[in-house]
Amino acid sequence: MDRTPGLSVRFKLTLSYAGFLMIAGVLLLAAVWVFLLRYVPDRAMLINPDDRPANGVFPIRSALLDVFAPRAAAVLAFLLVFGLLGGWLLAGRMLAPLTRIADATRMATSGSLAHRIRLPGRKDEFRELADAFDAMLARLEAHVAEQRRFAANASHELRTPLAISQALLDVARNDPTQDLGEILDRLHVVNTRAIDLTEALLVLSRADQRSFTRTPVDLSLLVEEATETLLPLAEKRGVTVETSGDVAPAFGSAALLLQLTTNLVHNAIVHNLPEKGTVRVETAVGPETVVLTVENSGEKLSPQSALTFTEPFQRGTERVRRDHAGVGLGLAIVQRITEVHDGSLTITPRAAGGLRIAVQLPAPPARFTDRTSGQ
Numbered sequence: 001m002d003r004t005p006g007l008s009v010r011f012k013l014t015l016s017y018a019g020f021l022m023i024a025g026v027l028l029l030a031a032v033w034v035f036l037l038r039y040v041p042d043r044a045m046l047i048n049p050d051d052r053p054a055n056g057v058f059p060i061r062s063a064l065l066d067v068f069a070p071r072a073a074a075v076l077a078f079l080l081v082f083g084l085l086g087g088w089l090l091a092g093r094m095l096a097p098l099t100r101i102a103d104a105t106r107m108a109t110s111g112s113l114a115h116r117i118r119l120p121g122r123k124d125e126f127r128e129l130a131d132a133f134d135a136m137l138a139r140l141e142a143h144v145a146e147q148r149r150f151a152a153n154a155s156h157e158l159r160t161p162l163a164i165s166q167a168l169l170d171v172a173r174n175d176p177t178q179d180l181g182e183i184l185d186r187l188h189v190v191n192t193r194a195i196d197l198t199e200a201l202l203v204l205s206r207a208d209q210r211s212f213t214r215t216p217v218d219l220s221l222l223v224e225e226a227t228e229t230l231l232p233l234a235e236k237r238g239v240t241v242e243t244s245g246d247v248a249p250a251f252g253s254a255a256l257l258l259q260l261t262t263n264l265v266h267n268a269i270v271h272n273l274p275e276k277g278t279v280r281v282e283t284a285v286g287p288e289t290v291v292l293t294v295e296n297s298g299e300k301l302s303p304q305s306a307l308t309f310t311e312p313f314q315r316g317t318e319r320v321r322r323d324h325a326g327v328g329l330g331l332a333i334v335q336r337i338t339e340v341h342d343g344s345l346t347i348t349p350r351a352a353g354g355l356r357i358a359v360q361l362p363a364p365p366a367r368f369t370d371r372t373s374g375q
Contacts, residue, residue: 011091021079100117162194220245233266241279242281281294289363296355309347310347345359
């Protein structure tokens with residue numbers, strides 16, 4: 001935005017330094033003058049023993065003023081020049097860190113987020129500001145890189161069902177002998193996958209925007225709703241789902257927390273043993289937090305591979321071809337919903353195989369807890 005031209009900060013500081021020095025000089029000269037007036041008499045008797053008629057009373061203060069005034073003016077002029085020059089140099093030295101910060105800001109505005117100020121020297125106010133700005137640039141650079149990677153992966157994932165649909169349509173148009181029913185079934189599957197991916201992207205976007213109202217939510221009720229919804233899928237895959245725990249009041253968006261719970265249970269059912277798999281869902285309450293834990297049986301996983309599961313579109317090669325395998329955003333959505341609710345997500349491989357995923361969320365404020373318990 002355009003700003004009205006005015007004096008620079010350096011010039012203002014220079015005038016401030018020079019003005020303060022001038023005021024100090026005037027006060028000092030005034031103190032000297034008051035001292036002289038107090039201890040120097042107004043008049044003095046001049047006595048000449050050799051010349052009696054020449055004896056008389058002569059003024060001293062007026063003569064002193066004639067001598068003091070020009071010298072005081074010279075001192076004030078020197079202080080003014082010294083204050084302006086010295087103030088200009090001091091202001092430039094003091095504002096040098098701000099110049100480096102401003103240069104870094106302009107580079108960041110132009111799109112260069114890799115630059116860092118790295119201000120040397122002791123940790124003063126300018127150093128703290130520069131370090132905070134460097135930390136902000138690092139977070140922005142990581143966020144932009146993550147968004148670019150996410151956009152590239154999302155584009156790739158969306159392009160795949162669209163390309164398959166295009167190929168199926170070309171086959172149906174160019175080969176009349178093909179079974180249209182089979183083609184329609186395959187198109188339905190591909191289209192369903194594209195819809196699921198789009199809805200997952202929308203959920204992830206809404207979670208990133210934090211545009212939701214926080215209300216008290218009982219995680220145990222969300223667990224019941226999610227397990228009932230996914231029970232047919234569990235029965236189809238031969239997975240036993242067990243739930244336990246106490247009432248677990250959380251604070252946030254009921255819709256997003258239900259999405260989180262559903263994703264965790266769905267992930268535990270799908271990525272399980274081929275037969276006789278198990279899923280355990282438990283809620284627990286701590287002093288200031290509530291914990292939702294989902295455990296499942298499955299193949300043995302390394303801690304290093306578990307760290308990548310929350311990355312968007314990160315899936316094992318064996319999982320991609322299974323039915324109901326999802327779109328690769330399940331745990332990424334879980335992590336984002338957990339983060340926007342100021343919680344933490346822990347993924348731990350089980351020694352017997354499978355995963356243990358724990359979501360820890362803050363408990364509701366006391367006023368909401370008291371209101372809920374009183375109803």
